[in-house]
Amino acid sequence: MRQAFAGFAFRHVVLVRTAIAALIAVSMSVAAAGSAAADSNDAAIVIDANTGKTLFSSNADSRRYPASLTKMMTLYLTFEALANGKISKQTQVPFSANAAAEPPTKLGVKAGKSISVETAIYSLVTKSANDASTALGELLAGSEERFARMMTAKARSLGMKSTVFRNAHGLPNTAQFTTARDMATLGIALREHYPQYYGYFSTRSFTYGSRRIANHNRLLGRIKGVDGIKTGYTRASGFNLVSSVSDGNRRVVAVVMGGSSGAARDNYMASLLKKYVPSASSRGKSEPLIASAGGSPINALTKVILPKRNAPTPDVRPDAEVVVAMDAKAPRAPIPAPASEAPVIQAYAGPTPRPQVGLEAATPQAEGDVDPVSTASVASGWVVQIASSPSRAEAEAFLSKASQQAPAVLADASGFTVEFRKGGVTYHRARFGGFNSKSAAWDACSALKKKKISCYAVQN
Missing domain, CATH: 3.30.70.1070 (Sporulation related repeat)
Structure with missing residues (x-):
């Protein structure tokens, strides 16, 4: 009797220990997977840039705050103006009081001063400078409000059906929203339509005056084939990232929006690229995936706003390290406002983008609200x-x-x-x-x- 009970007890203990061990193993596995996975509410998409096929999608059509991904459209319109000869890389970008007053992250150019278009581009792709974004918008459209309308109209002409822009930089505005799918569309369009300027996105750092400014995109140099494009963060949006990868003949654009931290976002993106890049098509495409938007009403608007200049020479891929002079020239006369504005795109009713922390950051005043990323230009040197x-x-x-x-x-x-x-x-x-x-x-x-x-x- 005692022996039978002892045997039963022993088997019972073994079963309990086995069950506990299994539970621990499962929980460890889940934890390990979670380190490279996203929250169930986060948005992500991976698109084969050769075929347009969606390789992965999660909440890709849900509205999100774009944060500094907004600057991708600011740069698209800047590249368009460069390609059309409306401006050159040496054109001076004047900083109004409005632009100079934007909260960090910023270059810190004083009102009444100016920098070149190329310096402004470098500041957007590396430091994600809000003041330079506003200054570019004012240069191209006469006012930031008019530029936001241009941005939204351009988004529609590119097929971005679920995006509305309200500013040039991505600082919080509850009426400004996008989706992961739309951001992927814009990422593909930037490479397809302006390959002569696309190399700016792979700039590792540039020197402005005595400051060395590093790129916020930490996947550059970490993941094979990553050549851009843009990071973004506000408290309301969480951590966003659009990545472009070229691996042999394979081309992939991926988007992650709403990460809980920069590291979590980067790890999730890295896991998506590792899994889906090998399955992308290696066959080159015969025609662009995103139709050129050159015939849209915006093209006519920019012709009215900007005087004709000689077309710039073709660009070469910029070096990883770029040194630019600190411009402090007096701004040229402001560009006259156009007789007619771009078509107004009204925001349609529906759910607002998912906040990560809260909407109290809708009108940020503190530096911590935007892009809290240290760069190579910190004071210690x-x-x-x-x-x-x-x-x-x-x-x-x-x-x-x-x-x-x-x-x-x-x-x-x-x-x-x-x-x-x-x-x-x-x-x-x-x-x-x-x-x-x-x-x-x-x-x-x-x-x-x-x-x-x-x-x-x-x-x-």
């Missing part, structure tokens, strides 16, 4: 150098490999390259910036050495 090579591509490969080998150490760092000459040969230093102090840079280097990555900390 301390960086970690891991390599030097006569080949820029090799230097960038070192950065990419280090990011993959030590993701935790370099999670908040930004990779960039710096040229220098020695013995008549141009070399490229591979460096990581974004450290808040000398000790932070030294600690990061010590951690990298433990990963067998040679390095040293130096003040940039």
